[in-house]
Amino acid sequence: xxxxxxxxxxxxxxxxxxxxxxxxxxxxxxxxxxxxxxxxxxxxxxxxxxxxxxxxxxxxxxxxxxxxxxxxxxxxxxxxxxxxxxxxxxxxxxxxxxxxxxxxxxxxxxxxx
Amino acid sequence: xxxxxxxxxxxxxxxxxxxxxxxxxxxxxxxxxxxxxxxxxxxxxxxxxxxxxxxxxxxxxxxxxxxxxxxxxxxxxxxxxxxxxxxxxxxxxxxxxxxxxxxxxxxxxxxxxxxxxxxxxxxxxxxxxxxxxxxxxxxxxxxxxxxxxxxxxxxxxxxxxxxxxxxxxxxxxxxxxxxxxxxxxxxxxxxxxxxxxxxxxxxxxxxxxxxxxxxxxxxxxxxxxxxxxxxxxxxxxxxxxxxxxxxxxxxxxxxxxxxxxxxxxx
Numbered sequence: 001x002x003x004x005x006x007x008x009x010x011x012x013x014x015x016x017x018x019x020x021x022x023x024x025x026x027x028x029x030x031x032x033x034x035x036x037x038x039x040x041x042x043x044x045x046x047x048x049x050x051x052x053x054x055x056x057x058x059x060x061x062x063x064x065x066x067x068x069x070x071x072x073x074x075x076x077x078x079x080x081x082x083x084x085x086x087x088x089x090x091x092x093x094x095x096x097x098x099x100x101x102x103x104x105x106x107x108x109x110x111x112x113x
Numbered sequence: 114x115x116x117x118x119x120x121x122x123x124x125x126x127x128x129x130x131x132x133x134x135x136x137x138x139x140x141x142x143x144x145x146x147x148x149x150x151x152x153x154x155x156x157x158x159x160x161x162x163x164x165x166x167x168x169x170x171x172x173x174x175x176x177x178x179x180x181x182x183x184x185x186x187x188x189x190x191x192x193x194x195x196x197x198x199x200x201x202x203x204x205x206x207x208x209x210x211x212x213x214x215x216x217x218x219x220x221x222x223x224x225x226x227x228x229x230x231x232x233x234x235x236x237x238x239x240x241x242x243x244x245x246x247x248x249x250x251x252x253x254x255x256x257x258x259x260x261x262x263x264x265x266x267x268x269x270x271x272x273x274x275x276x277x278x279x280x281x282x283x284x285x286x287x288x289x290x291x292x293x294x295x296x297x298x299x300x301x302x303x304x305x306x307x308x309x310x311x312x313x314x315x316x317x318x319x320x321x322x323x324x325x326x327x328x329x330x331x332x333x334x335x336x337x338x339x340x341x342x343x344x345x346x347x348x349x350x351x352x353x354x355x356x357x358x359x360x361x362x363x364x365x366x367x368x369x370x371x372x373x374x375x376x377x378x379x
Contacts, residue, residue: 063235
């Protein structure tokens with residue numbers, strides 16, 4: 001199984017911002033993820049966090065997603081997790097957050113969600 | 114390709130309390146991702162072994178290595194580094210009674226990280242959700258039932274997402290439903306957060322449900338380490354006694370017995 005290097009990159013889609021995460025999200029760099037998610041929300045458009053290439057996420061990474069979701073809700077914005085990998089889904093399920101987040105199969109669905 | 118190094122390696126570990134030898138040359142290894150149950154009756158040496166694995170007791174003889182670090186020779190800095198990577202859920206909970214449940218759970222994050230307050234709050238409350246104590250963060254430990262204390266202690270043990278989790282007697286004193294939920298949770302922690310987990314227990318049902326491998330200790334000796342099926346099928350008499358809850362025949366050495374009763378330095 002190939003493992004993606006750790007990375008976070010925000011890209012502008014047609015009417016949304018997509019934050020792509022890859023690799024293993026853990027305490028050593030999850031604060032970077034937090035900043036990227038909060039920065040993306042500042043644009044005021046719907047935000048998706050793409051997680052298909054994330055092979056591990058710890059609770060500090062999950063905390064960054066929770067904070068982003070909560071902030072979007074407070075401001076009436078739209079926030080979703082996109083293409084969630086099995087590894088991420090297992091952690092979400094552990095805390096029953098799979099029933100809290102909006103989870104979409106692809107970024108295109110962000111506009112329809 | 115070399116096989117990955119075990120997370121825990123114990124070689125020829127000996128432990129004594131006074132003249133009584135409580136561990137006899139114990140060899141022991143646990144690989145990453147494994148759930149190992151250490152099983153044995155009272156006085157089998159399992160708590161002493163656990164204390165050595167946690168670095169709470171330095172070996173008089175033999176070696177204990179965690180993540181490749183020899184705990185008998187580790188510097189303070191190395192020990193701290195090891196401690197950041199392990200979580201421990203003690204049998205009695207060991208919650209600090211002057212702190213709320215939420216403060217207890219957040220304590221390792223405040224001690225060992227520089228995370229912002231918002232992340233600390235979410236991470237610690239997330240772990241309370243994981244152990245089904247969501248919303249209980251403002252209670253004091255004295256307001257919790259025994260089962261809730263145990264779950265709060267587990268939340269604190271896993272708040273840093275440790276690579277290695279030690280769990281001492283998870284089922285002791287719990288009702289069967291809570292006990293079964295904790296067993297389920299142990300399995301999910303391993304799968305979702307890739308933890309390696311060492312559980313010390315004398316509860317057979319729980320051991321058989323969660324273990325990948327079981328180490329059976331008896332009077333300071335490892336009788337065997339094997340899969341659940343191997344342990345069940347063992348023809349060792351002591352193991353079968355443990356599995357069938359048969360009381361052991363206590364061997365009496367008259368000389369040693371009399372010395373223990375009569376000598377000043379027994």
